[in-house]
Amino acid sequence: MLQRLAAFGVVGAGATAAYVSGSTVLVYLGVKAWVAGPVVYAAIVPLAYLGQRNVVFRSRASHAVAFWRYVVVQVGGLTLSFVIPWLVGDRVPPVVLFLSVATVVSLASFILMSRWTFGHRNGVP
Structure with missing residues (x-):
């Protein structure tokens, strides 16, 4: 689990850096x-x-199963990436705002991906 969390951190750090900077x-x-x-x-x-499926969770689930679940998780993250900035507005510097969004979304995503998207439940190996 610790190794998986570290790999999630590495893949996520790259995505997060791209999100925050972009x-x-x-x-x-x-x-x-x-x-x-x-x-x-x-x-x-x-x-x-691709990074989460192949590197972090090493899932053998078909893309037809795993990708739509991943998209559902990401739609939740995307919703948060819209709602949090909309609620906070200009009250904090943009980099602080986006780092906060990235932290909340990352934690929620790891839990959902490990238990549902790429997990061993619901017939996903």
Whole structure:
């Protein structure tokens, strides 16, 4: 479990760095935070899926099973990446805002992926 969590951290750190930096750059270019976050988040999903499936969870589940579950988890994360900036607004610096979003989404994602998306339940090996 510790090794899996470390691998999740490495794959997630790359995705998180891309999310935070990409979203922050867009905000500084004039894009609203509630638009920048979800746009960047959605762009990262396919590569993050492959990293989580193949490196972290080493899942043998078919893409037809695992990918739609991954997308459901990511839609939840995408929703948070919209709602949190919308609620917080300009009260904190963008980098603090997006690091907070990334932390909340990462924790929730690990739990859901390990138990449902790539877990051994519901017939997923």
